[in-house]
Amino acid sequence: MYKEELRNKIKKLGVDLCGFGSVERMNSAPEGFKPRDVLPESKTVISFAIAFPAGTLKSTSPHPYTRIRNSISDKLNGISLDVCLLLEKEGFLAVPIPVIEDVFDEKTGRYRSIISIKHAAQAAGVGTIGRNSLLITPEYGSLVWLGAVLTDYDIETDPLLEDLCTNCDLCVKACPVNALEKEELDQKKCRDCCFGEAGGIWAIKCHACRDVCPKLLGEKRNQKLSGITL
Numbered sequence: 184m185y186k187e188e189l190r191n192k193i194k195k196l197g198v199d200l201c202g203f204g205s206v207e208r209m210n211s212a213p214e215g216f217k218p219r220d221v222l223p224e225s226k227t228v229i230s231f232a233i234a235f236p237a238g239t240l241k242s243t244s245p246h247p248y249t250r251i252r253n254s255i256s257d258k259l260n261g262i263s264l265d266v267c268l269l270l271e272k273e274g275f276l277a278v279p280i281p282v283i284e285d286v287f288d289e290k291t292g293r294y295r296s297i298i299s300i301k302h303a304a305q306a307a308g309v310g311t312i313g314r315n316s317l318l319i320t321p322e323y324g325s326l327v328w329l330g331a332v333l334t335d336y337d338i339e340t341d342p343l344l345e346d347l348c349t350n351c352d353l354c355v356k357a358c359p360v361n362a363l364e365k366e367e368l369d370q371k372k373c374r375d376c377c378f379g380e381a382g383g384i385w386a387i388k389c390h391a392c393r394d395v396c397p398k399l400l401g402e403k404r405n406q407k408l409s410g411i412t413l
């Protein structure tokens with residue numbers, strides 16, 4: 184299967200962006216959280232993204248954003264499964280990276296995905312990680328949701344992108360609990376502020392560092408949403 188044929192097949196599963204990166208590009212990940220710690224045979228990380236509906240940010244209720252976050256995560260976990268089945272039919276090993284689950288890293292005291300999905304996306308040339316610690320893509324800005332699969336299929340790697348963050352620091356100033364003050368996000372401060380209850384139901388109550396970013400929407404979406412001020 185050629186690279187572009189595979190990319191098209193993955194896009195047809197319902198993603199907006201898809202890229203391929205060699206796992207060596209993720210060698211500087213923390214110990215235990217490199218692709219080969221998870222799949223020793225892996226050669227390529229496949230990253231894919233779905234544009235997150237921008238209207239949710241306009242809502243005065245946190246529930247539409249939270250509902251979309253839960254549904255889009257289920258959708259991406261399903262697409263990851265389909266990508267694995269597709270690759271296995273072609274004779275390759277493939278494992279999905281859970282879309283929103285994390286584990287506690289005893290060595291650093293930080294919560295981590297078994298493979299950081301935004302670092303995977305950066306390694307696959309899908310976007311670059313901004314000061315707000317989120318992946319920014321040229322097409323759909325940082326308002327994307329991410330998935331990834333590791334495979335032993337040696338796919339030609341896509342080029343890395345130039346840094347898309349302008350270092351304007353608006354995200355740092357917008358954080359209500361100063362979780363972005365230091366280079367590394369203060370996970371506890373962010374989690375305590377971000378996750379909670381609204382009207383007795385669990386909800387995501389903060390994404391200010393996302394909302395204020397001039398790179399929130401990206402080139403493709405800005406045109407469609409012109410006139411909408413977020």
Ligand code: B12
Nearest residue numbers: 209212282283295296299300302316317318328329373374
């Ligand atoms: C745990 C988690 C959280 C935690 C901790 C966040 C964090 N930054 O660590 C909390 C609850 C606070 C959180 C909050 C949010 N999250 Co969150 N979260 C995750 C999750 C499940 C794991 C993230 C992770 O592994 N963090 C640990 C590492 C990456 O962070 P770190 O310790 O600071 O790492 C440092 C170094 O160790 C090193 N490093 C670590 N890994 C690697 C790998 C390589 C190759 C290299 C070079 C370096 C390196 O670089 C870092 C900088 O110093 C991911 C989904 C996933 N499967 O990856 C979603 C995810 C990052 N979250 C997401 C979002 C949107 C949010 C929120 C906006 C809330 C929301 N859900 O809407 C806020 C934003 C907070 C922020 N500014 O980052 C999205 C981001 C999408 C995007 N465009 O980037 C993700 C990717 C979910 C998804 N599948 O799309 N999140």
Ligand code: SF4
Nearest residue numbers: 358373376389391392
């Ligand atoms: S999600 Fe909210 S609390 Fe977390 S870093 Fe962003 S602005 Fe700060």
Ligand code: SF4
Nearest residue numbers: 313348351352354396
């Ligand atoms: S708000 Fe500015 S500094 Fe923060 S991520 Fe966006 S472009 Fe980068």
